[in-house]
Amino acid sequence: MEDKYDPLGILRSWLPHFMWMGVLAIVVFLMLVVFKPLTEAIFLGAAIASLTYPILYQPILRFVRQYLPFLENHSAKFFSGIAATIFLIIIGSAPFVILIINTVGPIKDIGDLIRGLVTQDKDQIGLLFKHVDTLIEEVLTLYPTIPIDKEQILLYASDFLKDVLGFATSYMTFLFKGTGGFAVQLGLAIILLCFMYAQGDVMVRSILRFSPLPPDEGQRLLSTHRAIILRLLLDIGGTALAQGIGLGFLVWTFTGFNFFIVAFIGTLISLIPFVGMTMVWLPFASVMWSKGDFTEATFLAILSIALNFLIGFGKKRLGNRLHEQSPWTGFMIFMSIVGGILSFGIKGFLIGPMIMVSVIVFWQTIMPLYGPMAPYYEKE
Numbered sequence: 571m572e573d574k575y576d577p578l579g580i581l582r583s584w585l586p587h588f589m590w591m592g593v594l595a596i597v598v599f600l601m602l603v604v605f606k607p608l609t610e611a612i613f614l615g616a617a618i619a620s621l622t623y624p625i626l627y628q629p630i631l632r633f634v635r636q637y638l639p640f641l642e643n644h645s646a647k648f649f650s651g652i653a654a655t656i657f658l659i660i661i662g663s664a665p666f667v668i669l670i671i672n673t674v675g676p677i678k679d680i681g682d683l684i685r686g687l688v689t690q691d692k693d694q695i696g697l698l699f700k701h702v703d704t705l706i707e708e709v710l711t712l713y714p715t716i717p718i719d720k721e722q723i724l725l726y727a728s729d730f731l732k733d734v735l736g737f738a739t740s741y742m743t744f745l746f747k748g749t750g751g752f753a754v755q756l757g758l759a760i761i762l763l764c765f766m767y768a769q770g771d772v773m774v775r776s777i778l779r780f781s782p783l784p785p786d787e788g789q790r791l792l793s794t795h796r797a798i799i800l801r802l803l804l805d806i807g808g809t810a811l812a813q814g815i816g817l818g819f820l821v822w823t824f825t826g827f828n829f830f831i832v833a834f835i836g837t838l839i840s841l842i843p844f845v846g847m848t849m850v851w852l853p854f855a856s857v858m859w860s861k862g863d864f865t866e867a868t869f870l871a872i873l874s875i876a877l878n879f880l881i882g883f884g885k886k887r888l889g890n891r892l893h894e895q896s897p898w899t900g901f902m903i904f905m906s907i908v909g910g911i912l913s914f915g916i917k918g919f920l921i922g923p924m925i926m927v928s929v930i931v932f933w934q935t936i937m938p939l940y941g942p943m944a945p946y947y948e949k950e
Contacts, residue, residue: 611755614917615762617924618658619770624796625803627654627767651767655760665834672830673701687731695731702727708828709835712853755917783935791935798927802903806923809885810840816877817850824870825854841907850874902926 605612619627631650634641641649671680686694706720778788814837822829836850851874858867903926910922 608758610914610917611758612762613914613921613924614755615759615766617917617920618759618763619766620795620924620927621799621803621920622654622658623767623770624799626658627651630654630657647768648764651764654767655764658763659760665837668830669705669834670698670701672828673704698731699724699728705831708831712827712831712835787935791931794934795927795931798930802923802927804885804888806841806903806907809881810837812881813837813840813850813878816881817874820870820873820877821851821854824866825858827854848874899930902930 627650630653631647634646634650634653638646638649670683683694683698685691687698703720703724706718706723710718710720774792775788778791781788783791814833814835817836817840818829818831818833821827821832832850839849851870855867855871855874858870903923906922906926907919908922910918910920910925912918914921
């Protein structure tokens, strides 16, 4: 009678599986070694794609499928990915371009500056940094408590512009020496972004096929991700933009100060919860009060507080329609922004929320499948 508990037989039956798992582990390890230098670029591309996919790529894809029906599915996705990436670059660079144009002056000077940058004219490049220096000085005059190192910013901007104008050289240096600035990482992230836009849904749905989720739950995961992303963009980006533009208009009305500078700085500072907006209007009100303009300073303070209240009220009403979330969710997303910046620098402003959103989506989708957690989510 054959012994069904024969250790040698068990070993022989499992040994091929152990060998294949070992080979798989080695292959995955080697892949991680290869991709390690590209980690931050991959994270940045994935973060941008995850945070902008529902509001940028999907509408463009629907538009392309409606008005360019002759394109095949693969071509439509590829074309939409490129269009979404270009549109995102325009949106991202627009505030900085507007600020520079606002300080340059007439259209002729703007045209000379652009031609000088394209031809790498040293005089025009020097003029550009002179305008940047002027902007920094104006910001420091208004907000001296902001920890801005003018020399470091100018050096960083100089290196970035040098990498952009000589991107081919910088890219080849990165490939052969493994060293490169933010411009190279951003270029790689943009390349990855096009691919992730076009093939991201295919990759995600392929992963979901191997998950324990039934098809309807897999679709709910995608819907939850979209709702949380929209709520995040409303709570952080949309609110800060509305506050920045509103404060820029109020400050310009009462003081005549440059609308674009206040709106730009106001948007950035308003990203800080609770006190961000106050840090924008309070310096102006204080200066006006010190000059004896008590009525104007009081009205500026009252209107700024009212603006903050109205934006908060609208955000709450619209946000609940998009996705209801607990206070812990908003707090953890805020902490992910801070932690992301501390870990990855300015790139962490996107990477941190992307990671936290992934955790929240996974938690809210997977945990209800297990009995003890289901009543909690149904009640919430």
